[in-house]
Amino acid sequence: MKEFEFRHHGDYLITSLNIEKATFQEAIEFKSLIDEKIDEGFNNIIISLNGCDTLDSAFIGVLVVIWRKVRSRGGSLKLVKMGKFEHSILHLTGAIEIFDKYDSIQQAIESFETPVALSNN
Secondary structure (H helix, E strand, C coil), X not given: CCCEEEXXXXXXXXXXXXXXXXXXXXXXXXXXXXXXXXXXXXXXXXXXXCCCCEECHHHHHHHHHHHHHHHHCCCEEXXXXXXXXXXXXXXXXXXXXXXXXXXXXXXXXXXXXXXCCCCCX
């Protein structure tokens, strides 16, 4: 299994981290891969952290940089972690507050959907 898996759902990029600990070394590689995808036009990104138990400060920094980059291009970054984020370093540092968070990839995908306006006709 690859450390970082990428798949597309329409115009959305879905990334899964399949590593127990996301540290400085993984942060460098991940940022490089995500930058390539953003340059390809993927500005709406879902990152599943379900396969990752620990994020260090360098990896959190990369998530913040990605969040800023996609927002500057009109997109968004959504994080997925089953079992919530309460006991994660993201929560303890307060960094969690800037991210949209979901319990499943499906919920994150559905959050991108724009509701259709109802007509009074």
